[in-house]
Amino acid sequence: MSKTTAGRFFEDYRIGDVINHAVPRTVSGGERAMYHALYPARTALYSSDEFARACGLPQSPVDDLIGFHIVFGKTVPDVSLNAVANLGYAEGRFLCPVYPGDTLRSQSEVIGLKQNSNGKSGVVWVRTQGVNQHGAPVLDYVRWVMVRKRDLEAPAPATVVPELAAVVPAQALIVPEGLDFSTYDTALSGEPHRWGDYAIGEKIDHVDGVTVEEAEHMLATRLWQNTSKVHFDGTQRADGKRLIYGGHVISMARALSFNGLANAQMIAAINAGSHANPCFAGDTIRAWSEVLDRAETQAPGVGALRLRLVATKGGRDVLKGTDGKYHPDVLLDLDYWVFMPL
Amino acid sequence: MSKTTAGRFFEDYRIGDVINHAVPRTVSGGERAMYHALYPARTALYSSDEFARACGLPQSPVDDLIGFHIVFGKTVPDVSLNAVANLGYAEGRFLCPVYPGDTLRSQSEVIGLKQNSNGKSGVVWVRTQGVNQHGAPVLDYVRWVMVRKRDLEAPAPATVVPELAAVVPAQALIVPEGLDFSTYDTALSGEPHRWGDYAIGEKIDHVDGVTVEEAEHMLATRLWQNTSKVHFDGTQRADGKRLIYGGHVISMARALSFNGLANAQMIAAINAGSHANPCFAGDTIRAWSEVLDRAETQAPGVGALRLRLVATKGGRDVLKGTDGKYHPDVLLDLDYWVFMPL
Amino acid sequence: MSKTTAGRFFEDYRIGDVINHAVPRTVSGGERAMYHALYPARTALYSSDEFARACGLPQSPVDDLIGFHIVFGKTVPDVSLNAVANLGYAEGRFLCPVYPGDTLRSQSEVIGLKQNSNGKSGVVWVRTQGVNQHGAPVLDYVRWVMVRKRDLEAPAPATVVPELAAVVPAQALIVPEGLDFSTYDTALSGEPHRWGDYAIGEKIDHVDGVTVEEAEHMLATRLWQNTSKVHFDGTQRADGKRLIYGGHVISMARALSFNGLANAQMIAAINAGSHANPCFAGDTIRAWSEVLDRAETQAPGVGALRLRLVATKGGRDVLKGTDGKYHPDVLLDLDYWVFMPL
Incomplete structure (x- = not known):
């Protein structure tokens, strides 16, 4: 049997690699309704078109975290399928609201690599950006995860630890x-x-x-x-x-x-x-x-x-x-x- | 710690008070799909735009009870957070169908108060109205609940029991x-x-x-x-x-x-x-x-x-x-x- | 008590009967979002309007199986309420994508009947077609089910077993x-x-x-x-x-x-x-x-x-x-x- 994705292992990442994650996604009122059913979410700006218009927006956007989860979800097959642990987030910024009808895609750049001293795994830092159908970035963030090695004999890459703002x-x-x-x-x-x-x-x-x-x-x-x-x-x-x-x-x-x-x-x-x-x-x-x-x-x-x-x-x-x-x-x-x- | 809402207690209500409930809500096909997933609802008028048009409506409204639940839900933080029991409904009328795209808000008037003989709680009657983005009322109903007192020493209000139609x-x-x-x-x-x-x-x-x-x-x-x-x-x-x-x-x-x-x-x-x-x-x-x-x-x-x-x-x-x-x-x-x- | 539907029994079917199934259904982005929440569905054509347009379609259709389930669901009260077993499918074809806003209805023709030798039940073959609001067929398929008899004394119909393509x-x-x-x-x-x-x-x-x-x-x-x-x-x-x-x-x-x-x-x-x-x-x-x-x-x-x-x-x-x-x-x-x- 064949053809299924085993995911990337630590030695498959290179500094500067840009990964275009698969499966773009168009959102609608359906995702918003599901969000309201899943969480006791009540912020008025994300609940009412009228309230959003009174705040200067064209209509009510979908919850910021809907955008975050969709952009994040797309990175999983490429970044964290073989992850041992999700270690942290930094420098996350919400750049543009997401509205029903928008289509989101997601891409990540590898910005840091550090093999662990046990030689069995390493830390991978990626900067991920979500982009809408107009090419406008809607959010970006840095995430780092600990990823297993497939081949324990693979040489360690040069260590690059990105400097990230604490806030x-x-x-x-x-x-x-x-x-x-x-x-x-x-x-x-x-x-x-x-x-x-x-x-x-x-x-x-x-x-x-x-x-x-x-x-x-x-x-x-x-x-x-x-x-x-x-x-x-x-x-x-x-x-x-x-x-x-x-x-x-x-x-x-x-x-x-x-x-x-x-x-x-x-x-x-x-x-x-x-x-x-x-x-x-x-x-x-x-x-x-x-x-x-x-x-x-x-x-x-x-x-x-x-x-x-x-x-x-x-x-x-x-x-x-x-x-x-x-x-x-x-x-x-x-x-x-x-x-x-x- | 501070700032969270404790809700209203019996002595906080006054006859004639009008409460504008928070968090207006825009509905879409998403709420309708969730309703169909949650309940075995099959009335054709609420399922098909074509059927609704054949019945003289511009499109299929969302189920009447979607409107009722949304309008009711908004009253909870103001009316029933400290309720001991939901005692009854009366004079509920559905005044205008709710369509995808409509935004609902909710307001209640206190129309009855009666402290219980134990002095620990009382009954509050409210008439609640749901209103759409055009200012048109979509439904109204009377509900009465038993609400705890915060301060057992607070004086009892004058008893007002509204006359409500049995039907x-x-x-x-x-x-x-x-x-x-x-x-x-x-x-x-x-x-x-x-x-x-x-x-x-x-x-x-x-x-x-x-x-x-x-x-x-x-x-x-x-x-x-x-x-x-x-x-x-x-x-x-x-x-x-x-x-x-x-x-x-x-x-x-x-x-x-x-x-x-x-x-x-x-x-x-x-x-x-x-x-x-x-x-x-x-x-x-x-x-x-x-x-x-x-x-x-x-x-x-x-x-x-x-x-x-x-x-x-x-x-x-x-x-x-x-x-x-x-x-x-x-x-x-x-x-x-x-x-x-x- | 009365008026509820007992469903059809084996002796109620006649070769050539055409059943117009009840409750037409308009789909929206809501059904699509529910589908994505219920199943780990990720085919890009059913996820992204942009991807669908790049493949020559006007927008992203809803998953083919949403159409199938809706068309099938409508047949249940008329075909399988008294079914003992769902025996098979054949000659299913997807004829036209289903888009948000489309309204589907469903009809079935009885194309086969064979009473079982025990005299208690029989096999019913139906060809079911889903049709959209433009009258265009969106899918059709043959299904056969074993259905109980209400009256064991009812005479057996002439046996008609349809010839169905294996593929x-x-x-x-x-x-x-x-x-x-x-x-x-x-x-x-x-x-x-x-x-x-x-x-x-x-x-x-x-x-x-x-x-x-x-x-x-x-x-x-x-x-x-x-x-x-x-x-x-x-x-x-x-x-x-x-x-x-x-x-x-x-x-x-x-x-x-x-x-x-x-x-x-x-x-x-x-x-x-x-x-x-x-x-x-x-x-x-x-x-x-x-x-x-x-x-x-x-x-x-x-x-x-x-x-x-x-x-x-x-x-x-x-x-x-x-x-x-x-x-x-x-x-x-x-x-x-x-x-x-x-």
């Missing part, structure tokens, strides 16, 4: 063209708290919990055409459980954060992210946030807030132990920027 | 503009039985049963942006089960009633409704109907039928015991009007 | 108008293997497995308005499991076959199909294919490949024992034609 600087955030929060309606958005009401260091417990089911995370992961086997095949583990796609936890935590951050309308950037512990069906996901920074923008009425979003399975306000390691209840530690009305 | 009178039903059943095709609709074939007092066993799963009712309840914790958080009960949103049972029972009521095309009004017993995943929902009344309308070929729709978990033709209490198998007892071809 | 001949395949694979992009489609790379007799193990859940197959089956009780009612069996709709297995296997057959873009015909063993929630579906035949077409760059697609619950490369019976792990044995770039 996307506020002045590099791209406000969508036309966005104007100067007549923003907090009655319709769901909460009165504006940019000026958040203080650096402030923490918010988002209160609600959602118990996740096998059917839900598989529906979600397939929707993004993410083909990683571990999410779907219950025969891989004795307990029949499937490892939940980290992006499912990101979307769930982001949606839960509505309660306390209803006006954190748009994701502007992803500075860093860790999937601290695996998530399985039956876990009840909770979330809390911490305000890390604040910045102004050039756009009318639009401020930027830098947030830490932590998803846990049960624990409230947990993060790391005195040893610096994540508490076993922590699922996600995400550092990101949002746009919010002043 | 929406037939002459108050609003036939959608243009609706014309004079060339209605019963081959395409699925059954030959027309308005004239139903006798008052007639009962119909809808035969089929659907066993419900956790993933399904959570997908449904999120789709309507209903945030009530009890539907999602499995840690609230020792058995990990989540209480199923009553509206999920309404939609399931209404869809099951196709078998015997295929021509009960549009819901015209909700006269009354009781969620008699809680529903949990694993329950197998069945339904039966009783014809309560018949009326003519001014629209060509359009009659109105008043129906009792009873959903049970297993039992057939059960309702109340000799003590007047609902049989433990009864999940829903709904009294409503539909439009049907003469 | 749709290559020259009878209908290439969609405008389809042109001469500038086909294998980077975007996901694999380099073209029509010329497949040899008759070649087998492909599609590697991946998907464990199926109750919620998923019920969502799918309802989406196609298929009302067969056995898929939904957990009280029919002691173990509470529901029999999974055979079409769910077809779609899952076809989607899994992307890995090795990414360029098998469009289904052109279904020659034969057997649901060899029942599938239940908890089963992990795998798939393998065998190349049965190759043919050229008149369309630019378009070749046809005849494939056997076998779905199993776990076993790899299993099919039949030395006794000619299907291995108990085999769920589906499907013989079909696809269009592929030369």
Whole structure:
């Protein structure tokens, strides 16, 4: 038997390689409805054409994370099919909203390589860009993964570790063209708290919990055409459980954060992210946030807030132990920027 | 930690208060497809643009209950977050079909208040209206819920119990503009039985049963942006089960009633409704109907039928015991009007 | 109680009867998104408007199997409500792509009848055609089912067994108008293997497995308005499991076959199909294919490949024992034609 894709191994990557990922995808109101069914997402800008128009956009875009998941999903067959671990994200920027009718494709450039000292695997850094049908970039981000070697005898490549910004600087955030929060309606958005009401260091417990089911995370992961086997095949583990796609936890935590951050309308950037512990069906996901920074923008009425979003399975306000390691209840530690009305 | 919404308590409501509920919502073919996946819904008017045009409408509307669930879901954070029980519905009327592309918002007026004798809670009556992007009301209904007090020392408000019609009178039903059943095709609709074939007092066993799963009712309840914790958080009960949103049972029972009521095309009004017993995943929902009344309308070929729709978990033709209490198998007892071809 | 449909029994069918099945259905991007959530479907032509335009189509059609499931689902109340077994398919042809906005209806002609020697049931052959809102046929196929008799005393009809082609001949395949694979992009489609790379007799193990859940197959089956009780009612069996709709297995296997057959873009015909063993929630579906035949077409760059697609619950490369019976792990044995770039 033949012809199926074994995926790339560590020795198959070369610095500067550009990979055009397969299967472009047109989105519609269908993906938006599925997103609302999968996550308790309620940000008004992504729910209502009328609200979006009142904010200067032509119509309601699909959730930023729909764009992220689709662009990410396309990279899986080329980047992470033989990955041992998803190690991190950096320099993620949302460059242009995605609207129903848009077609997204995805490409990645290999920007870093470092073989592990055990000689069995190595770290691959890629910068991935999502592009719409007009050729306009909609988002880009750096991700690094640990990838197995096929041939342990293959020589180690020259080590190249890219210099990555710890945080996307506020002045590099791209406000969508036309966005104007100067007549923003907090009655319709769901909460009165504006940019000026958040203080650096402030923490918010988002209160609600959602118990996740096998059917839900598989529906979600397939929707993004993410083909990683571990999410779907219950025969891989004795307990029949499937490892939940980290992006499912990101979307769930982001949606839960509505309660306390209803006006954190748009994701502007992803500075860093860790999937601290695996998530399985039956876990009840909770979330809390911490305000890390604040910045102004050039756009009318639009401020930027830098947030830490932590998803846990049960624990409230947990993060790391005195040893610096994540508490076993922590699922996600995400550092990101949002746009919010002043 | 701060900023999250605790919801309103009994002493926070004042007669005459008008609450503009947050998060307007634009619907598309996506919500319709999800509805067809969640419920065995087959009424032709809500399935086919061609059939709808043959009935005088510009295209196929989304199911009436999609409109109801969206409008209802928006009220939850303001009306029922601290509710002990959902006590009843009255005077529900469907005023205008909802089409893909429409944006719905929701507002409620407090029309009744009555503190309970125990001083710990009280009953709140609200009249809720759903409005589309043209400012046209799409439906309205009265709902009353029992809500906890935050401060047991807060003084009781003056008791106001609204006078509510036991039944929406037939002459108050609003036939959608243009609706014309004079060339209605019963081959395409699925059954030959027309308005004239139903006798008052007639009962119909809808035969089929659907066993419900956790993933399904959570997908449904999120789709309507209903945030009530009890539907999602499995840690609230020792058995990990989540209480199923009553509206999920309404939609399931209404869809099951196709078998015997295929021509009960549009819901015209909700006269009354009781969620008699809680529903949990694993329950197998069945339904039966009783014809309560018949009326003519001014629209060509359009009659109105008043129906009792009873959903049970297993039992057939059960309702109340000799003590007047609902049989433990009864999940829903709904009294409503539909439009049907003469 | 009355008015519900008992369905047709064997003695209710007459040779030449034409049944117009109820409930026409308009499809949208919603059905497409649900399909992508339910199955790991990634063929580029059904994912991207841009890719479809580059192949000469006006936009991306919905998956061929969406059309098949909708057309099939409508026949269930009239053909298989009292069926004991779904015995086979033949002469299935896909005649015209289905696009978002199209409305499908379905009709069947009774073309064969043969009472079983036990006198309790008989085999009914129907030729079913799906038609769009322009009156254009979108697909047709022959199916035969074993149906119970209501009245065992009813006389046996004259036996008519239709002559059916074992395989749709290559020259009878209908290439969609405008389809042109001469500038086909294998980077975007996901694999380099073209029509010329497949040899008759070649087998492909599609590697991946998907464990199926109750919620998923019920969502799918309802989406196609298929009302067969056995898929939904957990009280029919002691173990509470529901029999999974055979079409769910077809779609899952076809989607899994992307890995090795990414360029098998469009289904052109279904020659034969057997649901060899029942599938239940908890089963992990795998798939393998065998190349049965190759043919050229008149369309630019378009070749046809005849494939056997076998779905199993776990076993790899299993099919039949030395006794000619299907291995108990085999769920589906499907013989079909696809269009592929030369």
